[in-house]
Amino acid sequence: MTTERRIYLDHSASAPPDPSVVEAVAACMSGTYGNASSVHAPGRRAKAALEESRESFARLINAEPAEVYFTGGGTESDNHALTGAVAALRRREPDAALAVSAVEHHAVLECAGHLAGTGVRVVQLPVGSDGVLNLGEAERLIPSGPGVTSVMLVNNETGAVQPVTEVASLVRTRNGVMHTDAVQAFGKLAMDVRALGADIVSFSGHKIGGPKGVGALYVRRGTEVDALLYGGAQERKMRAGTENVPLIVGFARAAELAERNRAALREHASACRSAMLDELRKDVPGLLINADGKGVPHILSLSLDPAVYEADGEALLMSLDLQGVAASSGSACTSGSVQPSHVLLAMGRDERTTRATVRFSFGAGNTLDDARHAAGLFRGIITRFLRTSTP
Template structure:
């Protein structure tokens, strides 16, 4: 398979192209399985069969019960449901009014936590070290018997830093606290098995694994209480109202299975791409700060900053010039790339504001080639050399 464009795409952590095999599945079900899965007639029953088969396929990938998978519109809704639904349930049933989240979470988690602060919850952000990792001992000091939910992502979307979920799970269980992890960036890249990770809730998105946009899922361990966010129907066993989009859900299941099948090979490929690219950049430029830890991060992501004491440049100029030269990259999270605010992730890691503003995130996928990586590295170096250097 080849990348579906002559432009070099190195922004796979923002979104991925739709896999042709997944597109075929979606197209087939759009044409043939158009019934409402809640209807009792033949067309509804056909849709219901596809819906439940898709649920089972996804459950098998992450090692959970079929009844523990609930479909949503994507990662953002799933994260909001995890945080808000769990916190409201815990307060209503157990009187818990505290939320603990890592300082480097996706804004879907951070903003949901901030919403909870407006309705009476106390919110603590767990700090990270200079490499972007949560220290379980620090987390332990912030989780109490009043904590309604602990949320720490599996791997960061800007740096790729992989968090110590099993150790954090032990802390949560000590206090009987539901443990949520956003696994949007790790499904299809790392083994995501809910029992091994120790999670009570995980959130997933199809479009990060060559599936369609507009569909995601939330795993809720049996016995974990969440209040629904959406009301108006009994779909998803009363957890999420609204008619299920069966064609997209079927595409999601296909994408999950394909991602898991190809995971190990693509991981090895990503290591080659990351090491090759960083070698070109570090060998061709001085004043490069590596934000993605080489040992504890996803190899699919390489985040680098230009030292602000040496370079006068900002991410926007870098990204625009890269795009003009035919390379698509990002400054970090696509959901905040239009904002003038510096990356909260890099600031939490102790980077200064000016250096944070001169950051580029490269992310690789299955359509990436080594030739594209080498070309992109050379283009990046040539562009950086055109910017003023502080003497």
């Protein structure tokens, strides 16, 4: 039976837009319809809106406007970063390798797999049981000569924060190129690309309450990255094709709001997380918290101990949805089949545990009562999956 009350706890999958973002997109679509490459007045208005958005976003991340390129989203940004940086580097260093952490988003891992198929040597960097990169192993495995290294800033499944600044410093000593996927980090952590130390950084719009289908790529001045698309001279010949100015305007507006509200949202998300955990810890056995104490408070990844429960993420999510709670699983859907989470497997969780995982992610629209109510519903749901005897 479905319920009237809906609680959205899946902000890390896609965050609802602020009304001002929707208004900005709509106003741009209706009033700034010219092609930004055209020299007439409507085209110049579109160009002005495009460049104002670029300047606005650049200020937020402490970059120069010329270092910001707009893309079609986080996946495109990651693919452009890896393929473009590897191709540019291998022209002068044919043996340049690619190192990626074992817990990267599939946009990075699948792209790395594709590059491996073209002859690029790909090295995977392990994480510990807390989901955080092992710096000692990273130092040993990252190519000793010029290469490309990709380590995300905040993990999308567990919220674990990676030591990107330390890795970037190591990569720099080896004359390599450092990329970080900051899709889940913007609006959760302070974003200063100079202090971060990465050469290339990926961003996404809809994770911060902006439109879907738009993102950005920061490329430090002097870093060589080949173009992704060829054709016109848009985005300084890095991404050919007419710019989607309304979505870019919406993205820039969402980014402004995300940074403005970052500190308040962190405090609020932390309170929601604590409220949910306090409720669950009362009488819920066999509850495992993934990357506990190592991540941002906006994400809460919970696994059920298979020795105590006989459950899978899909059944848990469907039950939650019927009770009015939207959340995500610790597994990824691939070609219609649920696969165990590569992130949790890399952390040492067994396959049964990874399949019995739910991710709750909090946003400004949630209340403490939402968190407590969702926890109570979740507690009631998982009791139905308690084993009657040990396996």
